[in-house]
Amino acid sequence: MAQLNMTVGDIDGNVDKMLDVLARCEDERADVVLFPELSVTGYPPEDLLLKPGFIADNIKALNKVVRRTTSCTAIIGFTDRGLYNCACIARDGKRVGVYRKRHLPNNAVFDEARYFKEGRGGHKLWDIAGVQCGVSVCEDAWHAVDGPIARQGALGAELILNINASPYYAGRWREREEVVRARALEAGAPVVYVNQVGGQDELVFDGNSMVMGADGTLLARLPQFEEALVFVDVSLDGSGAVTPETMAPICDPDEEVYRALVTGVRDYVRKNGFTDVVIALSGGIDSSLVAAIAVDALGAEHVHGISMPSRYSSEHSKSDAAVLAEKLGIDYRTIPIEPAHAAFVEMLAPSFGERPPNITDENLQSRIRGVVNMAFTNEKGWLTLTTGNKSEMAVGYYTLYGDSAGAYGVIKDVFKTEVWRLSRFVNAKAGREIIPEAVITKPPSAELRPDQKDEDSLPPYEVLDPILEAYVEQDRTRDELLEVFDPDLVNRIVRLVDLAEHKRRQSPPGTRVSPKAFGKDRRMPITNGYRR
16 A cells, blocks of 8 residues: 655656555565555646646656566556546556546546546456456545446455545545445445545645455554555455554544644645745734744744734734744744835825825735745745635735735634644644743734734634634525524625635635635635625
């Protein structure tokens, strides 16, 4: 079971990784090795699939792996001519067969119907080391009764081999386990389910590959968020037992989400050729959590924090940012923005006239900070991480071209109430205070005007987040929300969410950890007259 971290488009790198694994499998005298779905191209390759040269390169690379096979059969994910999502069955330097994925998901983050054709034709089995094996690809396992796996069972399959690129969201492993259990029971045969790991833009793949016995007993489980090459012996005498015993633990819910966020940052930074990141450290809880995630993803020596106090920044926020940086062991510097702020105010005064500070003045401060962060990106080559959370993203409580300016939104799919919980997890995991308690307990504030608090503009996050979850993640209409929540609050929040669509469309990608994130999951029109 080769649970690997592939990179989309890095065909040569993906093939080299598979060849290394194949050599180890031959040394271990394995009968068969399963690589993830589209392991040659990486998943999801998106519009790279529209380039004929890309398809040709992926087939050439597949053939390189095929030629290196000997007695160990390899199940390799690739894209075949005519645009099919396929599993190649190869051994002794030749293709034994090709299975074409039959069910193409076209919901949530999936666009497979845009690119691929459905596999058709008769179902068949492949003889591997004297065992009749059924082969299938990812979504095929989610179709019951008359689906490919059940039909393979009816043909007499003794073992089912299923390769996957199944993206993560919180608790996803439970759904997968139940699906694989149902397919094993229908087929009357053990199912080997291999998933990939790693980050790809906003998607994270958590691995959690498994072997399910014919009786629905979980026999083996690989770790979450880690590459693994695990050799298992599956008994086909009816017991379905696996040796040696391999049962990696499941993370608790907070650890699971946190590790997904770390994986997303690590792979986005490294796969895009960066080594270091820069973060605006305000002394608030969002930037503190982002900094902690970045350190776990990249190492403290690759994380740089910048405090950019304004005339409104409190002393405790400045000191909290400094304490956090010291506890994390990261590079830390202070660049006051008052000179730039004062210059902008003076520059704009002839056009704006005499007036008290307003939202324009507040947004100026945020945009100055964005300029400073991006200057470090240009000068030092440090990738800028943004610090906005999902609650703020939903209602537009952030500054376009200000705190939204950056390359990757680390916690853009994490509600504010979850930010607090994950911050406490960071401290519990470390066994000491990393994020200062004062940061966790103080009232949230953007500090863009005197004595500003988030609750001046928004309801308490404990009230706000359940409304947002229902409207954004569960797709409830305003009328449905009115049956559950305060009508005035619903009308206000729904209006804010709808009006902020143009801002979200211009925000950077970020790690998806929920069933519906802003980005690939939720594609609302900006110009939208539907207000019900």
